[in-house]
Amino acid sequence: MKKILPALLCLLLFSACEVSDTGETVVGGYPWDIPPTKPDRPLSMAMERLYDNYLTPRPEDNELFSSFKYTRLKGFDYNGGDGTISRRDASKIIFENGKYYVYYTKRHTKVPPIGAKRAHESTDEIPSTDWDLAEIWYATSEDGFTWEEQGVAVPRPPKPTVGWRAVTTTDILKWKGKYYLYYQGFLEASGKKGDHCPVAASFADSPDGPWTPANRIIIPNGEPGTWDQYSIHDPYPLVYKDKIYVYFKAAYGDRPDYLVGNGLAMADDPLGPFEKHPLNPLFNSGHETALFPFREGIAALVIRNGNESNTIQYAPDGINFNIAAVTSLMPTAAGSYIPDAFNSNGNGRGISWGLCHFTNASDDPAKRYSVLARFDCDLSLDVDDAEMKNTQLWLKPDVYFSQGLSAQQRERLQKSSDK
Amino acid sequence: MKKILPALLCLLLFSACEVSDTGETVVGGYPWDIPPTKPDRPLSMAMERLYDNYLTPRPEDNELFSSFKYTRLKGFDYNGGDGTISRRDASKIIFENGKYYVYYTKRHTKVPPIGAKRAHESTDEIPSTDWDLAEIWYATSEDGFTWEEQGVAVPRPPKPTVGWRAVTTTDILKWKGKYYLYYQGFLEASGKKGDHCPVAASFADSPDGPWTPANRIIIPNGEPGTWDQYSIHDPYPLVYKDKIYVYFKAAYGDRPDYLVGNGLAMADDPLGPFEKHPLNPLFNSGHETALFPFREGIAALVIRNGNESNTIQYAPDGINFNIAAVTSLMPTAAGSYIPDAFNSNGNGRGISWGLCHFTNASDDPAKRYSVLARFDCDLSLDVDDAEMKNTQLWLKPDVYFSQGLSAQQRERLQKSSDK
Numbered sequence: 001m002k003k004i005l006p007a008l009l010c011l012l013l014f015s016a017c018e019v020s021d022t023g024e025t026v027v028g029g030y031p032w033d034i035p036p037t038k039p040d041r042p043l044s045m046a047m048e049r050l051y052d053n054y055l056t057p058r059p060e061d062n063e064l065f066s067s068f069k070y071t072r073l074k075g076f077d078y079n080g081g082d083g084t085i086s087r088r089d090a091s092k093i094i095f096e097n098g099k100y101y102v103y104y105t106k107r108h109t110k111v112p113p114i115g116a117k118r119a120h121e122s123t124d125e126i127p128s129t130d131w132d133l134a135e136i137w138y139a140t141s142e143d144g145f146t147w148e149e150q151g152v153a154v155p156r157p158p159k160p161t162v163g164w165r166a167v168t169t170t171d172i173l174k175w176k177g178k179y180y181l182y183y184q185g186f187l188e189a190s191g192k193k194g195d196h197c198p199v200a201a202s203f204a205d206s207p208d209g210p211w212t213p214a215n216r217i218i219i220p221n222g223e224p225g226t227w228d229q230y231s232i233h234d235p236y237p238l239v240y241k242d243k244i245y246v247y248f249k250a251a252y253g254d255r256p257d258y259l260v261g262n263g264l265a266m267a268d269d270p271l272g273p274f275e276k277h278p279l280n281p282l283f284n285s286g287h288e289t290a291l292f293p294f295r296e297g298i299a300a301l302v303i304r305n306g307n308e309s310n311t312i313q314y315a316p317d318g319i320n321f322n323i324a325a326v327t328s329l330m331p332t333a334a335g336s337y338i339p340d341a342f343n344s345n346g347n348g349r350g351i352s353w354g355l356c357h358f359t360n361a362s363d364d365p366a367k368r369y370s371v372l373a374r375f376d377c378d379l380s381l382d383v384d385d386a387e388m389k390n391t392q393l394w395l396k397p398d399v400y401f402s403q404g405l406s407a408q409q410r411e412r413l414q415k416s417s418d419k
Numbered sequence: 420m421k422k423i424l425p426a427l428l429c430l431l432l433f434s435a436c437e438v439s440d441t442g443e444t445v446v447g448g449y450p451w452d453i454p455p456t457k458p459d460r461p462l463s464m465a466m467e468r469l470y471d472n473y474l475t476p477r478p479e480d481n482e483l484f485s486s487f488k489y490t491r492l493k494g495f496d497y498n499g500g501d502g503t504i505s506r507r508d509a510s511k512i513i514f515e516n517g518k519y520y521v522y523y524t525k526r527h528t529k530v531p532p533i534g535a536k537r538a539h540e541s542t543d544e545i546p547s548t549d550w551d552l553a554e555i556w557y558a559t560s561e562d563g564f565t566w567e568e569q570g571v572a573v574p575r576p577p578k579p580t581v582g583w584r585a586v587t588t589t590d591i592l593k594w595k596g597k598y599y600l601y602y603q604g605f606l607e608a609s610g611k612k613g614d615h616c617p618v619a620a621s622f623a624d625s626p627d628g629p630w631t632p633a634n635r636i637i638i639p640n641g642e643p644g645t646w647d648q649y650s651i652h653d654p655y656p657l658v659y660k661d662k663i664y665v666y667f668k669a670a671y672g673d674r675p676d677y678l679v680g681n682g683l684a685m686a687d688d689p690l691g692p693f694e695k696h697p698l699n700p701l702f703n704s705g706h707e708t709a710l711f712p713f714r715e716g717i718a719a720l721v722i723r724n725g726n727e728s729n730t731i732q733y734a735p736d737g738i739n740f741n742i743a744a745v746t747s748l749m750p751t752a753a754g755s756y757i758p759d760a761f762n763s764n765g766n767g768r769g770i771s772w773g774l775c776h777f778t779n780a781s782d783d784p785a786k787r788y789s790v791l792a793r794f795d796c797d798l799s800l801d802v803d804d805a806e807m808k809n810t811q812l813w814l815k816p817d818v819y820f821s822q823g824l825s826a827q828q829r830e831r832l833q834k835s836s837d838k
Contacts, residue, residue, distance in 0.1 A: 029645030030680070030699055034672040042698060045739035046727075050703035054726045057703070058678055062726060069828070070819040226448030253453040259477055261449070261466075279461060280449055284469035284476070287811075304811040307473045307481060308465075310729060310745050320464035326729050328747045329819060358816040373816070376824055376832075387825055392706075392723040397777040397792070399818050400489040400748060405795055406806055409488070413563075413795075 034058070053322060060389040063350065064299060064312050065325035066377040067390040073355075073372055074146040075139070083112025083367030086130050087137075089169040089234075089288065090335030090355035090372055091181075096207045099140045102335060102355055103153055103181060104372060105168040106137035112367050116191030128191040130359065130370055131168045136183055138207075144337070144353060145374060154181055154202045154211050161215050162200045165189060169288075171335070172207075173237035173270055174342045175244065179204045180270040181211060182218065182235035182246060194255075196230045199248065201271060219246060219265050219274045227252035227261060227281060234288050237270075239342040240298060240318050244270055247282070247291055251305075260305035262289045264319070282319055285309050288333035292379075293340055293348025299379065303330045312379070329393055331356030331375040350380035453477070472741060479808040482769065483718060483731050484744035485796040486809040492774075492791055493565040494558070502531025502786030505549050506556070508588040508653075508707065509754030509774035509791055510600075515626045518559045521754060521774055522572055522600060523791060524587040525556035531786050535610030547610040549778065549787055550587045555602055557626075563756070563772060564793060573600055573621045573630050580634050581619045584608060588707075590754070591626075592656035592689055593761045594663065598623045599689040600630060601637065601654035601665060613674075615640075615649045618667065620690060638665060638684050638693045646671035646680060646700060653707050656689075658761040659717060659737050663689055666701075666710055670724075679724035681708045683738070701738055704728050707752035711798075712759055712767025718798065722749045731798070748812055750775030750794040769799035 030047075031039070038051035050057050059065040079085045091103040107113075109127050119128035127133040136154035139147040154167050163185030170183035185200035199219035202211040219235060222228035228250035236247040244267045251258045261281030265274035283289060285306020291298050297316040302308055314324040336354030340347075353376045361371040378388035405413070449466075450458070457470035469476050478484040498504045510522040526532075528546050538547035546552040555573035558566040573586050582604030589602040604619035618638035621630040638654060641647035647669035655666040663686045670677045680700025684693035702708060704725020710717050716735040721727055733743040755773035759766075772795045780790040797807035824832070 029641045029647065029695065030671075032644055032646055032648055032671050034676070034678050044698040044701045045734075045741060046701060046703045046732075047698075049741075050726065057726075058676065059726045059728070060676075065726065067822070068819075069822050069824050070816075071824060072820060222448045225451055227451055228448065229451055252449075252451050257453070257477065257479075259453050276448065279463040279466075282463045282465060284465045306810065307469065307476075307478045307484065308745055309478070309810045310747055313465075315464075322464060322468075323742070326727055326745055328729055329814075329822060358819070360813055361816060371816070373819070376828065385828065385831070387828060391725065391728045393822060394779055395748075395818065395821070397489075397780060397790070399814065399821075400487075400777070400792070401491060402814070402818075403486070403488050403748060403812060405488050405490060409795065409804065409806060412804070 054324065059325060059391050060386070062325055062389075063381055064294070064314055064379060065327065065391075066312070066379045066388050067327060067393060068329055068331055069376045069388070070331075070356075071145060071374040071376070073374055075141075075148055076372065078361070078369065078371060081362055081367065081369065083362060083364075083369045084109055086134075086369035087372045088130065088357040088359065088370035089333050090357065091171040092236075092290075092335050092341055093144075093337040093354055094172060094174065094207065094341070095337070095339065099142055100144055100337065101138060101140055101172075101207045102147070102372075103136055103138045103170045103172055104335075104355075105131055105134045105170070106152075107131065107134040107369075109133055112369065115368075119189050119191030122189040122191075128189040130368055132166050132186070132190045134166045134168045136167050136170045136181060147372075150208065153209055154183065154213065157213055157215065160187070161213075162187060162198065162217055163213075167200065169234050171234075171236050173239070173244065173246075175239065175270050177205075178270070179207050180237070182237055184233060184235070185217070194230060195233065195251075197232070199232045199235045199246075203270065214271055218272055219248065222250075222276070228263065228276075236289070236291055238291060238293060238298070238338075240293065240344070243268060245298075245318065246274065247289065247300075249287065249289060250281075260285065260287055262286050262300075277319065279319060282315070283308075283313070283321060285311070290331075290334035290336055290354070292336055292338045292351050293344030294350050294379075295348055295381075296346045297348070299324065299348070299350070301330055301334055303332060332359070333357045334375065349382055352376065352378060352380040352383045473743065478744060478810050479805070481744055481808075482800055483713070483733055483798060484746065484810075485731070485798045485807050486746060486812060487748055487750055488795045488807070489750075489775075490564060490793040490795070492793055494560075494567055495791065497780070497788065497790060500781055500786065500788065502781060502783075502788045503528055505553075505788035506791045507549065507776040507778065507789035508752050509776065510590040511655075511709075511754050511760055512563075512756040512773060513591060513593065513626065513760070514756070514758065518561055519563055519756065520557060520559055520591075520626045521566070521791075522555055522557045522589045522591055523754075523774075524550055524553045524589065525571075526550065526553040526788075528552055531788065534787075538608050538610030541608040541610075547608040549789055551585050551605070551609045553585045553587045555586050555589045555600060566791075569627065572628055573602065573632065576632055576634065579606070580632075581606060581617065581636055582632075586619070588653050590653075590655050592658070592663065594658065594689050596624075597689070598626050599656070601656055603652060603654070604636070613649060614652065614670075616651070618651045618654045618665075622689065633690055637691055638667065641669075641695070647682065647695075655708070655710055657710060657712060657717070657757075659712065659763070662687060664717075664737065665693065666708065666719075668706065668708060669700075679704065679706055681705050681719075696738065698738060701734070701740060702727075702732070704730070709750075709753035709755055709773070711755055711757045711770050712763030713769050713798075714767055714800075715765045716767070718743065718767070718769070720749055720753055722751060751778070752776045753794065768801055771795065771797060771799040771802045771804075
């Protein structure tokens with residue numbers, strides 16, 4: 001009755017008044033001054049979401065919203081862009097010995113990749129995909145813009161050790177003064193059956209190596225019939241709640257109708273055993289998902305595959321992620337500089353830059369290769385850059401027109417009675 | 420107890436098994452074959468959302484997910500792009516008399532706009548913004564690609580009638596055999612105080628006119644202190660549940676810290692009285708939001724301003740919108756061809772093309788003008804085009820590098836101890 005009486009009065013007296021949850025009669029429209037917290041009045045689902053799902057009502061104030069800016073790197077040679085040298089899939093960036101370190105997939109082959117469809121023609125010298133026959137290399141930088149390649153970190157081990165065909169898509173962990181590189185270890189040319197591979201690892205006392213390979217599978221594929229039975233991709237280690245958290249990606253479902261999920265494996269020792277989280281997958285979307293400690297939880301850049309591509313997500317528990325922001329032109333395969341990746345202690349500070357890659361560095365599909373590039377953003381509690389909080393990028397009309405109708409689509413339109 | 424026993428057994432026997440909501444013991448990881456409906460097992464929040472929030476687990480199958488393709492129009496003259504002719508803010512497109520009709524904002528002035536900041540220098544012949552001194556024009560087309568401008572539909576009325584300064588951002592309603600154009604009626608040059616204006620309307624017996632102006636405010640601004648007190652923008656009429664639904668946009672909060680919302684006004688007669696929905700705003704984001712009947716509800720393209728820019732949203736009741744898809748490179752100020760905009764009868768079929776605009780048609784800010792363009796998509800239940808279901812566009816690296824760091828940002832980075 002408490003709510004009925006004001007409601008009746010409301011009906012009698014005003015046409016635009018409403019009764020709030022607490023029974024208070026709310027007269028008139030939504031206020032001009034944006035309520036900083038959820039107002040006590042009936043709200044549409046979208047306005048409920050505005051206060052329940054986002055850190056702030058305005059993306060411009062939202063610490064988990066950012067647009068992205070891009071800069072070409074200096075210091076890497078690509079042999080004139082002939083497709084024989086490729087660099088991709090940067091690790092997170094760490095700061096050691098007064099400089100930044102990044103680890104990445106490098107392919108340096110006699111010829112460019114021939115493509116996954118021709119994988120059966122690949123040889124010990126002819127790569128199928130851009131990451132076939134690749135190794136883990138590393139580079140250092142004083143400023144994050146100019147990089148000096150230091151050499152190979154993890155070479156391919158001899159056959160039949162895991163990774164003999166290719167070691168790729170690495171990321172780094174620092175744990176109790178030692179360094180661990182996790183990476184995909186290929187046991188056949190990518191494309192023959194897919195990108196089937198488990199996760200292998202190497203360790204060192206210094207970020208410069210030398211790296212000792214564990215020479216065994218560190219994070220195994222799932223049981224037959226489960227989502228990660230064939231591949232564990234993009235291992236991404238963080239230290240969270242005093243444990244080693246390795247997030248990873250797996251594609252599941254028979255192609256072409258597959259979906260990409262991201263899950264988590266946890267361990268107390270860098271070389272395992274790793275226990276997969278029972279709620280996996282933890283993401284319903286995302287390729288090369290980049291994560292970082294944020295406040296008490298974990299945040300993630302979610303791009304490509306899935307209904308939630310182009311979002312920034314946040315899980316206060318590192319497990320249950322929700323959409324924290326929607327953005328565009330996100331960095332592909334981002335490896336961020338995360339000062340507190342291994343020691344956030346429940347107070348993650350976020351990120352403001354990193355490296356990403358472009359896999360379409362060449363216009364010529366016969367000379368396919370990838371390049372690393374720098375991205376900047378403001379997803380950091382310690383940076384406040386209004387220029388990074390742009391909800392609509394102004395791209396030139398030509399960028400839109402570059403996405404034109406195909407011949408097949410034009411034919412469909414011409415035939416359609418519904419012109 | 421029903422759930423405890425299996426849980427205990429589970430703990431004893433397996434490390435990776437879980438107990439579902441129905442008490443069933445679920446052994447092992449998530450299945451490889453994508454469950455088409457929500458599986459009965461414990462799920463992460465993201466996987467709950469995958470089934471609760473989206474029409475299908477895969478965006479490729481999601482009728483409310485689409486990428487967008489763009490085509491330049493033929494038939495419109497822009498005086499060599501000198502900034503004196505501008506066309507923008509296309510209405511929805513209707514098909515009448517064997518051809519498509521579109522209504523839009525056209526500015527044809529002696530000089531290009533001088534900008535909102537110099538609005539006090541505007542005269543009866545010098546426009547402040549791109550839409551100052553504009554009128555409503557219309558064009559027709561046989562195929563949606565080549566358009567023939569037919570002339571003015573709604574000219575500016577004499578001072579002081581509402582709209583005397585500019586009539587802009589129109590959209591069309593067909594109701595009981597008559598046609599109604601709703602539009603923003605400016606009573607001062609845009610930029611002087613903002614874009615303050617109410618909604619006015621004209622009506623006709625034919626889509627070719629002649630149009631009779633109502634010569635009064637049709638949808639008034641809100642009461643002082645409410646979110647839409649100063650502006651009702653982008654009126655967007657649909658017929659839904661046998662009523663006239665006019666969705667509209669208003670910016671609220673004192674600048675620069677404003678937010679953009681979208682609300683709804685409803686009426687039984689096209690000329691009112693209109694009643695605003697008590698749950699307004701119905702969207703927490705979006706500029707020039709484009710809506711269309713879809714199944715039993717209403718769907719919307721939500722772009723620009725707000726935490727949910729770049730989303731496609733859906734409300735089964737036309738009121739409570741949720742995110743149905745996230746996408747990118749969406750059409751700005753879309754006016755879609757909506758065959759059933761006025762007679763969907765609870766079975767909306769969706770859209771597959773329309774017109775949008777680019778406000779940065781000129782690289783020279785002194786010659787600012789806008790152009791209309793065509794977009795295509797697959798948000799239609801009657802179209803099935805896999806080429807439109809692309810979750811990542813391949814834009815050239817140069818597009819990313821066009822978003823470069825500003826001089827100010829480079830300076831900040833150089834000064835930062837956290838390089």
